[in-house]
Amino acid sequence: MKTVAIWTGATMVFTFFKDFPISPGTSAMDNIFGGDYYDEGMIMHPYATYTFFGWTMLPMMIAIGWFMRFRTALLVCSGSIFTWFVIVPMAVGFNVPIWIPGTDNYFAVQSVSYPAFVAADRVAKPIAIGAILGGGLTALLKMAKVFKTAMGDLLTIGKGKEKRTDYVKGRGWFEWPMTQIPIVWLIVIIGVVIMFTVVGKFPILESIIFGILLVIVTFILGAVGVKLMGEIGTTPVSGTSFIVLTILIIVFKLIGTDNSTMIIMALIGTTVFGTALALSADIITDFKIGIYTGTRPYHLSKAQLTAIPFGAIVASMVAIILSIGLSTIDPATNEPVLDLEAPQAHAFATFTQIIIGNAPWDWMLIGIGIGIFAELMTGMGTAFGLGMYLPFYMTINLLIGGGLRDWWQKKKLEPRAKKEGWSEKQKTFKLLQTYMMALGLLIGEAIMGTFIAFYYVIPLITGGGP
Numbered sequence: 151m152k153t154v155a156i157w158t159g160a161t162m163v164f165t166f167f168k169d170f171p172i173s174p175g176t177s178a179m180d181n182i183f184g185g186d187y188y189d190e191g192m193i194m195h196p197y198a199t200y201t202f203f204g205w206t207m208l209p210m211m212i213a214i215g216w217f218m219r220f221r222t223a224l225l226v227c228s229g230s231i232f233t234w235f236v237i238v239p240m241a242v243g244f245n246v247p248i249w250i251p252g253t254d255n256y257f258a259v260q261s262v263s264y265p266a267f268v269a270a271d272r273v274a275k276p277i278a279i280g281a282i283l284g285g286g287l288t289a290l291l292k293m294a295k296v297f298k299t300a301m302g303d304l305l306t307i308g309k310g311k312e313k314r315t316d317y318v319k320g321r322g323w324f325e326w327p328m329t330q331i332p333i334v335w336l337i338v339i340i341g342v343v344i345m346f347t348v349v350g351k352f353p354i355l356e357s358i359i360f361g362i363l364l365v366i367v368t369f370i371l372g373a374v375g376v377k378l379m380g381e382i383g384t385t386p387v388s389g390t391s392f393i394v395l396t397i398l399i400i401v402f403k404l405i406g407t408d409n410s411t412m413i414i415m416a417l418i419g420t421t422v423f424g425t426a427l428a429l430s431a432d433i434i435t436d437f438k439i440g441i442y443t444g445t446r447p448y449h450l451s452k453a454q455l456t457a458i459p460f461g462a463i464v465a466s467m468v469a470i471i472l473s474i475g476l477s478t479i480d481p482a483t484n485e486p487v488l489d490l491e492a493p494q495a496h497a498f499a500t501f502t503q504i505i506i507g508n509a510p511w512d513w514m515l516i517g518i519g520i521g522i523f524a525e526l527m528t529g530m531g532t533a534f535g536l537g538m539y540l541p542f543y544m545t546i547n548l549l550i551g552g553g554l555r556d557w558w559q560k561k562k563l564e565p566r567a568k569k570e571g572w573s574e575k576q577k578t579f580k581l582l583q584t585y586m587m588a589l590g591l592l593i594g595e596a597i598m599g600t601f602i603a604f605y606y607v608i609p610l611i612t613g614g615g616p
Contacts, residue, residue: 153583158589158597161198161209165598168207170605192543200239201266204543211544213591215551216584223552225530229281229537230545233274241269248272249510270541276510278538281524284436286392288522303333323448335365346415356407356415363401364419367394368426387427395420395498413502419496429458472603551588558584 168191169179179611180189184198194204215223242265247256249272259265259273342361346352371390398416407415433454440450519534525531539544559581567577 151586153586153591154593157587158594159590161594162598164209165595165602169599169602197266199260199265200235200242201269202543203234205546206543207593208544208547209591210595211547212551212554213588215548215553216555216588218548218552218555220549220552221535222530223548225528226533226537226540227542227545229278229524229534230540230542232534233270233278233538234542235356236488237277238266238269239276241273242266242392246273248484272510275539276513276518277520280514280519281394281521281535281538282517282532283514283535284518284521285533285535286523288391288523288525289529290390292525323446325447325451331369335369336364352411352415353407355405356402356411359401359405360398360419361416363398364422367397368423371423371427386425386546387431390427391420391424391498394423395502399502416502417498470605474607518583555584584604 169177172178173181176184177190179191187194191208192204192206194202218226242259243333245258245260246269248259248262248268249256257527259269262268339358339361342364343354343357346357347354369392398419399412402412402416436454437447437450443445458493479486517538518539521531521535524534526535563577563580566572567580572580
């Protein structure tokens, strides 16, 4: 705990000086270092026409890189390198035509201001989204046999009629009773229908079908995804989410739902599914730790069911507040937008546009090919696609963290362990100490970042200014 506290405090101090506006709109580090080579936490080379090079100092991303290790971090960062040092320079060099929203016209990329950034947004991002899609679906196809086995196991469990023997008199159930699952299904379906029809004013038929489909696909594909995580160490969130999105859109199209309703409900359903699957994978990890420490699955399930609703409510409220305060007005549409790096969300939105016939097909198809190739060559096509989407000045932090981790293990940990005759257990505990350091980086930037965000947001919501 001491290590976590020290690194959390140090990171909070660094983030405060880097981001908090000491003077109006300017942080302490901006006041000291601000200029052509430093701006708002980014060390950069002055803007060039064909690309952009910089490094935004993000302790949280460095910590994530430490957990990822160098190989995975390099793969993600390679996607960013490919975007900013291959795709963007080529797009600008060949002066490709780009479509500008609000104008209904195409313009040569060299004719607009900051062509490298425009090329990254209008050319590279659609390619990256295609890579995420191609890599995710290819990964699913590669796991087809495992999916078949997982589905068989799931159906076997569902058909089980044998009497349970895990009830201990005086101590209760060892595992959560499966008889409760249909009750939860019914509650979810009724809740979804009420929320969408009464609160959201959506059609009753679509709401009922949506609730039923959401329960079915989340239960079946969620269970399969978690089983896959146990067998191969990876939860296919992206690939299975695209499957859910496709199912929802096809069903809504078959019943004649209008495009606006279909898109909103399909994207909400996909978001719920993706969140549920990611949360399920996290819960499995919690269960492993809990069982190792002697806690029964029944109590673990009860704790999760008790805590998750409150966490969801708080997270939703905070997300709404921050989205309102941090949104800006798009000059092309005069509508509020939240301009954040969200590759998965953009991938789902673009995939929806493809299905309804409104998307940059040419760039998407190129990206799909890249994603398939990356998945077949590395087994991590989705990670490469995510790297292509994220800016290089962010992903370089992953490379730094992963590189430092591998260097430390090779040059520091292994020689000392060999010299002093450490056991594997001793080496593991030493490694866990570095995890506490990385955890401090994560917590410190998260806490200070949230504080700074609220500092900006609350006055905007209340009508004042930061």
